[in-house]
Amino acid sequence: MEETVVITPLGWERSRAVLPASAEWLRAHRVYLLYRPDFRHNRAFVEKVTRDLESQNVHVQTRLVEATREFESLLVSISNIIRTESSTKNRVHINMSASGKIAAAAAFLAAAYHSDRVASVFYALPSTYAVEEPNGFRAFKEHGLSRGLARMQYLPLFKLEKPGEPGELVLAELYRKGPLSYTDILRIVQAARVEGFEDFELAQSRKGRIGKSAVKEKWIARLRRLVVNELAGDGYIRLRPSHEGRKVLVETSEMGNYAAMLSGLVDRPYP
Numbered sequence: 001m002e003e004t005v006v007i008t009p010l011g012w013e014r015s016r017a018v019l020p021a022s023a024e025w026l027r028a029h030r031v032y033l034l035y036r037p038d039f040r041h042n043r044a045f046v047e048k049v050t051r052d053l054e055s056q057n058v059h060v061q062t063r064l065v066e067a068t069r070e071f072e073s074l075l076v077s078i079s080n081i082i083r084t085e086s087s088t089k090n091r092v093h094i095n096m097s098a099s100g101k102i103a104a105a106a107a108f109l110a111a112a113y114h115s116d117r118v119a120s121v122f123y124a125l126p127s128t129y130a131v132e133e134p135n136g137f138r139a140f141k142e143h144g145l146s147r148g149l150a151r152m153q154y155l156p157l158f159k160l161e162k163p164g165e166p167g168e169l170v171l172a173e174l175y176r177k178g179p180l181s182y183t184d185i186l187r188i189v190q191a192a193r194v195e196g197f198e199d200f201e202l203a204q205s206r207k208g209r210i211g212k213s214a215v216k217e218k219w220i221a222r223l224r225r226l227v228v229n230e231l232a233g234d235g236y237i238r239l240r241p242s243h244e245g246r247k248v249l250v251e252t253s254e255m256g257n258y259a260a261m262l263s264g265l266v267d268r269p270y271p
Helices: 015-021 042-054 070-086 101-113 136-143 165-177 182-191 209-233 254-263
Strands: 004-009 030-035 059-064 091-095 120-125 151-155 237-241 248-252
Touching: 004 015, 004 070, 004 101, 015 030, 015 042, 015 091, 015 120, 030 042, 030 070, 042 059, 070 091, 070 101, 070 254, 091 101, 101 120, 101 254, 165 182, 165 209, 165 237, 165 248, 165 254, 182 209, 182 248, 209 237, 248 254
Parallel strands: 004 030, 004 091, 030 059, 091 120
Antiparallel strands: 120 151, 237 248
């Protein structure tokens, strides 16, 4: 059965995290709360929001966000959740209104990258702000920076240009492991059973040294034609000499690193 899932980076908010997921709005089955544990008050609001949602029979899952790499950590977590939930045909909504500006930027970028997997990205407009209330600090401790939900503003899901599935797979492995040779990448796409590379068996070849070299060059040519050239042309990777004869290494560019984080295929922001 299709379920409704809401991904919410959470800061000092309560209503903006609870009300959009309620029966009056999205009727969520599950809410993911992503938060930085180092900020004062954050844990208190996670507890309040969790209690409110669970009282409405909404299942809550929490994910920690790394303080030193907040933007990257959010890209990885949000994209991983999107890919996982959409793979089972669930409807994924992204709430970009319940945390800070960095979280909002990461949420919108992840939504745009996965526009074909996301049902909506929205901003919850509150009824009032704590600073406007007579007992502002008391209101803040109970409700956070705002209270109530005036309306939901749904934002356009722009479709971003992104690598195909084989390209995402290669970028994720380069991101995890660092520069790799063509032969390393061939083994990766073969293990993943990428179409066109299932029969790569260089290591098992019974040919002599010259024959093995010819087999290797044939597969490298195919890899470059079907995967590497496009990634290089779009600026996701770059090639550099390995200082081992003619051997070439493939490494990600800065844009390639962000594409890997957005792919949903990595589980943490790497240094």
